[in-house]
Amino acid sequence: MSNITRRTLFKALAAGAVVSPLPLLSEARPPASECGPITPRWGKGIEGQRKADLGDGTYLNPIVAGDHPDPTILKDGDDYYMTFSSFYSYPGLVIWHSTDLVNWAPIGAALRKQLGTIWAVDLCKHGDRYYIYLPANPDDKRWSIYAIWADDIRGPWSEPVDLKIFDCIDPGHVVGEDGKRYLFVNGIRRIRLTDDGLATDGALEPAYSPWRYPDDWIVENFAPEGPKLLRHNDWFYLITAVGGTAGPPTGHMVIAARSRSVHGPWEHCPHNPLVRTLSASEPWWSRGHASLVEGPAGDWWMVYHAYENGFRTLGRQTLLEPIEWTSDGWFRAKGGDLSKPIRKPAKGKTSSAGFALSDDFSTDRFGIQWAFHDPSSDEMKRVVRTGNALKLAAVGTSPADSSPLAFIVPDRAYQVEVTLELDSDAEGGLLLFYNHKAFVGVGFARDTIKTFQYAEEQVWGRVPIANRRVRVRLTNDQHIVTYEYSHDDGRSWRLHPTRMEVSGLHHNVFGGFLSLKVGVYSAGSGGVVLRDLRYRVIERS
Known part of the structure; x- marks a missing residue:
């Protein structure tokens, strides 16, 4: 991959080149001595x-x-x-x-x-x-x-x-x-x-x-x-x-x-x-x-x-x-x-811990997993639940002026994937979102893949597509972010050509005392239907 220039890779992806699923960095990484301290054993x-x-x-x-x-x-x-x-x-x-x-x-x-x-x-x-x-x-x-x-x-x-x-x-x-x-x-x-x-x-x-x-x-x-x-x-x-x-x-x-x-x-x-x-x-x-x-x-x-x-x-x-x-x-x-x-404290009866972040959207998980960032007073009107799907009505023109739906992540390294189906002239995508001035991610419009970095779209990075249903995957391995997308429900994946490093998206840079959350946005007109979100931790030895 290191010998392929950005321009060549963009041309290949625009032509529909298919790449194998990315190996997790835990499967192909340098020895521990080159990676700093070993991860504690939680x-x-x-x-x-x-x-x-x-x-x-x-x-x-x-x-x-x-x-x-x-x-x-x-x-x-x-x-x-x-x-x-x-x-x-x-x-x-x-x-x-x-x-x-x-x-x-x-x-x-x-x-x-x-x-x-x-x-x-x-x-x-x-x-x-x-x-x-x-x-x-x-x-x-x-x-x-x-x-x-x-x-x-x-x-x-x-x-x-x-x-x-x-x-x-x-x-x-x-x-x-x-x-x-x-x-x-x-x-x-x-x-x-x-x-x-x-x-x-x-x-x-x-x-x-x-x-x-x-x-x-x-x-x-x-x-x-x-x-x-x-x-x-x-x-x-x-x-x-x-x-x-x-x-x-x-x-x-x-x-x-x-x-x-x-x-x-x-x-x-x-x-x-x-x-x-x-x-x-x-x-x-x-x-x-x-x-x-x-x-x-x-x-x-x-x-x-x-x-x-x-x-x-x-x-x-x-x-x-x-x-x-x-x-x-x-x-x-x-x-x-x-x-x-x-x-541990003595004599305490062990209680349940945590909850699954994967979501098939069959039940209402607002206030447990999901929350809107800085919503309007009637933001919940954007949400329609139909079977095992959630439709999110479009607001704004991009993640910078919409209210993303987001959840807190607990792990240093993880992977998230979700299916997005575009309705009307909506666009939607998967983000790592700190606030409206600090986010990264990929968006899918009717005929274009968009790349968001430094809280704005990198227009030079647009890739043409012609598919209104896409499964998108985001991997954050200790601040190194990789994106992939699939038009056959995850049987084969295309590698997005830009990786990102996000260790600086925190309070000491952007203020606000917030965190970098996984988010989904829906902008334009119409809405985006979300299906089968899956979260998994990247294991490290």
């Missing part, structure tokens, strides 16, 4: 997706792989629930369930009303009712904090209630020693809530001046954020993130303070920071935004997020680390080297 979950539980009483982080940042966790009897920032994805705020803190599976989305981007939220229970406090930025105009509630964690969830706490993010709910309810927010500031938790009862006021790290530490910025509160042994503990969320790998960190009263005064933990990446050689970067939770056996754990070394494209993933309470009434993290397995 467990194998559904479809071969990486799984934290190793099946021998230990686990290897992450506990929830792929883009699941700003985890907020709730212990509810023997059950644990967690949700994450969902940003521009709708349906959003997918709630996950576990009984052992290691194996997690989604149960459904709590938010369906479009509120713009959704950042770090707080999931809590007060009395018999569940609440999620969420910062949102409708129409990119002004941040406010909203509340949704449910009498059953599985829903239905209420419509959002605007608490009119403006220009704040990262709420953390706590009940004070006075029995009153409070939200702490970035800053770190505090505001009292009414007893029902659905309105404010007082003014926003300063609550705590966080511990400062030395000026010569390599961080992004101070940025005190993500306050999470816990009452334990007559102390209130305030766990906070400082140092910036992304930027340098050593920036983000976890600090703590405590007080006898929710009103303070707060004393800094003498062991701060409790969690911090110290070197870019570590497996997890930018570790922070932590919550504490009691395990099934009464021991204690810390849940937080981090970027995977070399794979910022996957977004911030959820990690679990054991802690211990010390004789002075503080706590410390004791996970050690996170590249190695850790003993």
Whole structure:
């Protein structure tokens, strides 16, 4: 292949040249010594997706792989629930369930009303009712904090209630020693809530001046954020993130303070920071935004997020680390080297983990797998389900001005294929999508194959076709992306002539705190029918 020029290959493909299916890079690659470190040995979950539980009483982080940042966790009897920032994805705020803190599976989305981007939220229970406090930025105009509630964690969830706490993010709910309810927010500031938790009862006021790290530490910025509160042994503990969320790998960190009263005064933990990446050689970067939770056996754990070394494209993933309470009434993290397995929480009943990403489109998987990126309020009207197919009505002229349908990927190397059938003058394609300014992929119009790179079509790369039904395959092997397509339902494949390298499609380049998702778009007029999407992991030794 290396001896074929681009022009020659384009001519061959335009003439209908057929190539053999591409070998996976795990079948034809240099020795491990030339490829850097050997991939850690995770467990194998559904479809071969990486799984934290190793099946021998230990686990290897992450506990929830792929883009699941700003985890907020709730212990509810023997059950644990967690949700994450969902940003521009709708349906959003997918709630996950576990009984052992290691194996997690989604149960459904709590938010369906479009509120713009959704950042770090707080999931809590007060009395018999569940609440999620969420910062949102409708129409990119002004941040406010909203509340949704449910009498059953599985829903239905209420419509959002605007608490009119403006220009704040990262709420953390706590009940004070006075029995009153409070939200702490970035800053770190505090505001009292009414007893029902659905309105404010007082003014926003300063609550705590966080511990400062030395000026010569390599961080992004101070940025005190993500306050999470816990009452334990007559102390209130305030766990906070400082140092910036992304930027340098050593920036983000976890600090703590405590007080006898929710009103303070707060004393800094003498062991701060409790969690911090110290070197870019570590497996997890930018570790922070932590919550504490009691395990099934009464021991204690810390849940937080981090970027995977070399794979910022996957977004911030959820990690679990054991802690211990010390004789002075503080706590410390004791996970050690996170590249190695850790003993699972004791006495937890193993629950299901993950879910299949392959989809035959026979059931509704919106809010579990699928979500629109930055949709309009009536985006779901674009979707029509017919048998084992999903028709996606066309919007916009290309991926740059449409709302793709996308899902989060958990693995470093994977392959996705799907059948697209074009209706009317629609075009559709398969993408790796970060946002409207950062995506790659291939599109199929009535008579043309289009190549999208650097978030725009490379017009010089158009290839003529004459087929309204195509099966397209995308292989992302550790940032190296290859495309193939078939007009006989996968019996033979044509190689698309452009491979791409996508390691730079992440927050530190494009902002937004997002991840590189697999997406499908439908543009023009008419629609695109999707059939038989298959996901599989590329195995490595």
